[in-house]
Amino acid sequence: MSRTVKNPAELESCFQPLTGSYRQADCQFLLTPLQAKFFSIQEKERLIQSGEKHYSEMISFESPPSEAYLALFRNMTERYKSRLAAEVMRLAHSIANTRPAPITLVSLARAGTPIGALLQRALSGHLQVDSRHYSISIIRDRGIDEQALAFLLREDQRPADGMVFVDAWTAKGVITEELKRSIARWNARHPEQLKDTLYVISDIGGVAGVAATYEDYVIPSGILNAPVSGLVSRSILNHQIQPGQFHGCVLYEHLRQYDVSHWFLDEVEAEMDAKMVAPLPSAPREQRYAQTRVYLDRWIKRYGVKNINHIKPGIAEATRVMLRRVPERLLLRDPEAEDIAHLLILAEEKGVIVEHQPNMPFNAVAFIKTIKTT
Incomplete structure (x- = not known):
């Protein structure tokens, strides 16, 4: 599902900064907030498997996590925050050493969003690198949001050679391949040439361009949904999205009392040290x-x-x-x-x-x- 990219003069009217519960310095989502029609998980599954709808056209209501589940999330964060901080710093050093500033971190919403926010703090706060973090949509079988790419490159005037794509983990490599196809299509049609390298914390399937580890372990942000992702849903691409708009999302305001997005960033950042310089893993x-x-x-x-x-x-x-x-x-x-x-x-x-x-x-x-x- 491709859409015509609007010209730069029209872009500004399409974009309103969306931060969810994040601070703007940590993350800006290039997503369009929508009024959602919620589908039950069972109905959504039936429609996906019957071919009546693509998964990106629908969204389910997110129920509040139980107290026991939130406690488990906090315990996992406590257990792994030092390791995650070191791995974020490992990626941050790699980016700083191989890409020219200013850096534009482009996390793949939504799993990549907390990792992108951590990398932003590592680069700007600990390595003093000029960087900014945006989170944009990429959808299996539909590609990356080209309107978001156009905004970054033309309206916000972020240099193409400093754009870095970020996700939390990779497994089979479906989104990695989607990214490669999307960037190849972009590069074939636009003067701004982008690199399709994907930076991740954990590459358990051996498919990412740059990874901090190949181990399958609990990245704590991976066990929660919206409450650790700025209260923002996964991205949506359906009839509600008009030409010139970014892909959509829902803001789950009913989960605000359970929000741990900022807490999670603070907990991990407290473990960061700019002197953490470790080589990327050499595992084949x-x-x-x-x-x-x-x-x-x-x-x-x-x-x-x-x-x-x-x-x-x-x-x-x-x-x-x-x-x-x-x-x-x-x-x-x-x-x-x-x-x-x-x-x-x-x-x-x-x-x-x-x-x-x-x-x-x-x-x-x-x-x-x-x-x-x-």
Whole structure:
């Protein structure tokens, strides 16, 4: 679904800064706030699998997290904030050393947003690099929001060679490939030439351009939805979006009392140190990629999976399935591990089959349930 990019003179009228619950210095979303028609998770799944609607056309209501779940999120943040701070600094040093200032961090909404905000604090506050952070939409099968790219490059006049794409993690590489296709299309039609390198914290599938780690561990922001992402929903692209507008979103104001977006940034930033200079991991990315493909093929055959998009490897992707889709089964490498405690809570709440697979290369894998559509 491509849309004509408006000329620079028309762009300013389309953009109003959207920060959600973030401070503007931490993040600006290039998204259009919409009045949402909410679909139940079950109805949304049926419409997606029947082909009646694309997933990006619909949004579900996000219920408040339980006190137990929020407590688990805080515990995970406490446990991993030092590690995450070091990994953010590792990426920040890599960006500062390889890209000219001013830097424009472009996080992929919504999972990439908290990581982009942390990188912004690392670059501007700790490394004294001129940088700014925006979060924009990219949608599987629909591509990146070119109106947002045009705004950054032409209205905001951010240099193309300083634009850096950021996400929290990668698994099978679907969004990574979507980014590459989108940037190739952009570069073929526009004078501003962009690099398609994706910077991530965790690249468990061996598909990202630059990664701080290849380990599957709990990035705490990955186990919550809007309450750790500025109260902003994932992006929406449907008939409500008019020509010249950015992709859409919903602001979940009913979750404001549960908002931990700013708290999460503060907790991790408190652990940052500009002297944290560690090399990027030297683990062979190709080996991780090959291993992922072997297991995907094995699960497709074993469980009769018809759509590879229904297999979600890694703790973060498995969490997304448990929170936003209709899960069928959950595979765990170690059911006793602290990192997957939240998944066991969610699996019990939803009556999901849990299997122990100790030899797989991920700590968790979730399968989306196939819904009868006829």
